Amino acid sequence: MAEVKPDTELVDRVICAAAQAWKDDGEILATGIGIVPRLAASLCMVSINRDLMMTDSEAWLVSEPVPIGPRSGPLKDYQPRRETWMGFARIFDSVWSGKRHAMVGPTQIDRFGQANISMIGADYTKPKSMMLGVRGFPGNSMNHANSFFVPNHSKKVFVDAEVDMVAAAGYNPARLERGWSLDDIDIRLLVTNLCVMDFGGPERQVRLRSLHPGVSAAQVQEATGFAIFIADDVAQTPAPTQAQRDWLARLDPHFLRATALGA
Amino acid sequence: MADKLMQAAQAVAHLEDGMTVGIGGWGPRRKPMALVREILRSPLKDLTLVSYGGADVGMLCAAGKVRKLIFAFVSLDFIPLEPYFRQARQSGRLEVMEIDEGLMLLGLKAAVMRVPFIPTRVGLGTDVLKNSHLQLVGSPYDDRQWLAMPALALDAALLHVDRADARGVCQIRGPDIYMDDLFAGAARKTIVSCDELVPTAEFHAPQEARQVFWDRSCTSAVVHIPCGAHPTSCAPLYGFDVGHFKAYAASAKEEGGWSGYAERYVQCSHAQYLDRVGGEAAIRQLPLPVF
DSSP states (O other), X not given: OOOOOOOOHHHHXXXXXXXXXXXXXXXXXXXXXXXXXXXXXXXXXXXXXXXXXXXXXXXXXXXXXXXXXXXXXXXXTOOOOEEEEOOHHHHHHHHHHTOEEEEEOOSEEOTTOOEEOSEEXXXXXXXXXXXXXXXXHHHHHHHSEEEEEESSOSTTTBOSSSOSSOOBOOSOGGGOOTTOOGGGOOEEEEEESSEEEESOSGGGOOEXXXXXXXXXXXXXXXXXXXXXXXXXXXXXXXXXOHHHHHHHHHHOTTOGGGGTTOO | OOOOBOOHHHHHTTOOTXXXXXXXXXXXXXXXXXXXXXXXXXXXXXXEEEXXXXXXXXXXXXXXXXXXXXXXXXXXXXXXSOHHHHHHHHTTOOEEEEOXXXXXXXXXXXXXXXXXXXXXXXXXXXXXXXXXXXXXXXXXXXXXXXXXXXXXXXXXXXXXXXXXXXXXXXXXXXXOOTTHHHHHHHEEEEEEEEEEEOOGGGGOSHHHHTTBOSOGGGOOEEEEOTTTTTTSBBTTTBOOOHHHHHHHHHHTTSTTHHHHHHHHHTSSXXXXXXXXXXXXXXXXXXXXXXX
């Protein structure tokens, strides 16, 4: 019986756009947390920046990105191609060296690029909703490049005021300590289900870089809690090439990405 | 020569109310869960926990053992949000010091080194600074202010390892030791449970000794508890118990869910526990996780 191939048209385009994040990073550690960021980093490592390093998400650097999904079907006999031991303690050596670029999925992001995965609510001592805790966000934000992936672009994520709990530092001059500058922070791409943005607007304002097919700039602004910089002519996010589609089929043969945008 | 072997209840009897206790492992991986269950059965209270947290933190919170939690996350990984920890936090009754994962490493390292703090850029520009009352420090070598991560000195640490001998030589054959070596060094008393108790001669070969990551002087007590990490993993011996964790997480949604869970899985001997979760042989068949 022929398997029905799930629709991955949009998510493939999003992954390919996100993969550009590490293009010019050279030989650093790429970390993608979640299906889309991980596939994006993997795609970048195999086809765009072949000097990138990735882990198996456990304790080893691998020579090729580890495909995602259960070890069945085409992955039945897959063994990670390990090349270096990289336990969690060593991840921090990498973080603190600055030679890393992570793409993560915060629950809230504000106009400064400050991000939150810790808790929701106005009272820190009694959260309305407790989530994970700050994890490695503080360290990541003050040490190396970071990009964000947002599967559901909305004002709930891109909030109008500051995020409820600043877990990752952003371009907020009010929070700079003595001797530090906004140049010590490096936020790259904001990749969402609607568009790609960055901080390339005037005075590090969030800027619209490209729109996915069928999405208008007005729609993006409407779904964002703060004013974004929109140039007169905004490009469309490019479609995947056949080579990229082929790579994604190998990196995600079980189509886990098909539901990664919440479909 | 020191014989550090004892029963779990004896080891836990060394702990006192109000102590600061570090728990090794990471999320759902290699947690000293049998020792945690021993604490749950004891009258201990008002603990300050330091943990890369998973169900260890959730259970101790559910049982009201925790006065203060020092944490970067509490998560079961494949179940991202730890339900009993969330309940405790959302009740407003849990005092917390929420810090970055790397800050926790530095705090433990400072305790190992017997220095009051380690300077770092981690945490600058974030709410961790004010929420956790962390201080800044000027540098004698540059003009910047740095975050001074205070030493996290522990009264006790609880760890689980694959193999140990009666003198406290502990071996971890899994792919990651997490921060267990730092927990062992940062604590005045380190209680280690082991899946297998072996004679010292087992460690003589270099490839075996290479998997011993702290010296035995850091280990105060050794408790032999086969499958003592269950329901967390102890690679390469067994993976984590997905079904058990799902049932545990589901119990949090029920009225009286924790008492029901505790009655079945805590208020019993370790042998009874192993029976109730399917037996030692079944645990040793639990597949290692694929990431």
